[in-house]
Amino acid sequence: MVDIHCHILPGLDDGAQDMSESIKMAHIAKEDGIQAIIATPHIFRGTYNYDDLSIIEQKSIELAAVLDRYRIDIRLFTGAEVHLSHNLIDEIRRHREHLTLANSSYMFVEFPSDHVFQGVKHLIFDLMSEGITPVIAHPERNTVFIHHPELLFELVTMGALAQANAGSFTGLYGSESEAAVLSFLELNLIHFIATDGHNTRSMSPRLSEACRKAADLVGEEQATALVSDNPRHIIENRDFFPAHEPINPASHEKKLKIKLPRLFRRK
Numbered sequence: 001m002v003d004i005h006c007h008i009l010p011g012l013d014d015g016a017q018d019m020s021e022s023i024k025m026a027h028i029a030k031e032d033g034i035q036a037i038i039a040t041p042h043i044f045r046g047t048y049n050y051d052d053l054s055i056i057e058q059k060s061i062e063l064a065a066v067l068d069r070y071r072i073d074i075r076l077f078t079g080a081e082v083h084l085s086h087n088l089i090d091e092i093r094r095h096r097e098h099l100t101l102a103n104s105s106y107m108f109v110e111f112p113s114d115h116v117f118q119g120v121k122h123l124i125f126d127l128m129s130e131g132i133t134p135v136i137a138h139p140e141r142n143t144v145f146i147h148h149p150e151l152l153f154e155l156v157t158m159g160a161l162a163q164a165n166a167g168s169f170t171g172l173y174g175s176e177s178e179a180a181v182l183s184f185l186e187l188n189l190i191h192f193i194a195t196d197g198h199n200t201r202s203m204s205p206r207l208s209e210a211c212r213k214a215a216d217l218v219g220e221e222q223a224t225a226l227v228s229d230n231p232r233h234i235i236e237n238r239d240f241f242p243a244h245e246p247i248n249p250a251s252h253e254k255k256l257k258i259k260l261p262r263l264f265r266r267k
């Protein structure tokens with residue numbers, strides 16, 4: 001499996017606090033069957049604004065050397081969880097190699113948990129015009145996408161991709177996010193499952209349990225693609241054409257096996 005979203009680099013953000021925690025996280029990931037990790041520290045999110053973005057690469061080289069010493073066989077790539085900012089396109093033109101995932105044409109975009117700003121469709125369009133395929137980080141944790149899945153459908157239809165957190169499948173973020181991730185998956189609005197690992201405790205880097213839960217809903221083959229085949233397109237920088245067309249929630253809501261959280265809430 002390939003984990004495309006993990007805060008494993010030591011001392012950069014609210015993820016691993018030091019090298020010892022990074023090593024323990026890598027060990028957990030390896031035990032779970034993860035063979036490659038893209039290290040994705042928060043970028044442009046208030047306190048996580050680095051003067052020199054090459055620090056991501058430096059920390060990754062340090063960690064890779066230590067993993068080698070400890071014989072923890074995990075391939076490490078660099079990336080970022082890019083919080084939306086007003087001058088994002090300028091930042092991409094200046095720092096593209098630091099912001100994209102594994103130096104590919106894919107880039108994470110992170111929305112605030114309770115907000116999706118008005119111009120989001122323009123931004124997605126602008127990103128794609130720059131040759132970037134935006135990957136929306138954990139939409140099932142955003143209250144706007146939870147209650148307006150049509151917006152996620154529209155963005156995916158435009159060409160954006162979406163990554164769900166493993167913890168959402170196991171109830172880590174509450175019942176709304178759990179129902180949302182399952183209904184989004186049923187609507188073919190999720191293309192990757194990643195750990196969003198931050199530590200060795202509740203937010204540890206594990207994928208296998210989430211993959212099993214996804215398989216219960218969409219079958220083994222599709223679930224495996226979410227943690228293995230699809231993420232490999234990113235680390236190999238290959239074009240990715242989703243195998244399943246996105247389904248419009250507005251027309252399909254009543255047929256869903258898993259209720260959308262907005263219906264769930266009206267009960």
Ligand SMILES: [Fe+2]
Pocket residue numbers: 005007081196
């Ligand atoms: Fe994250």
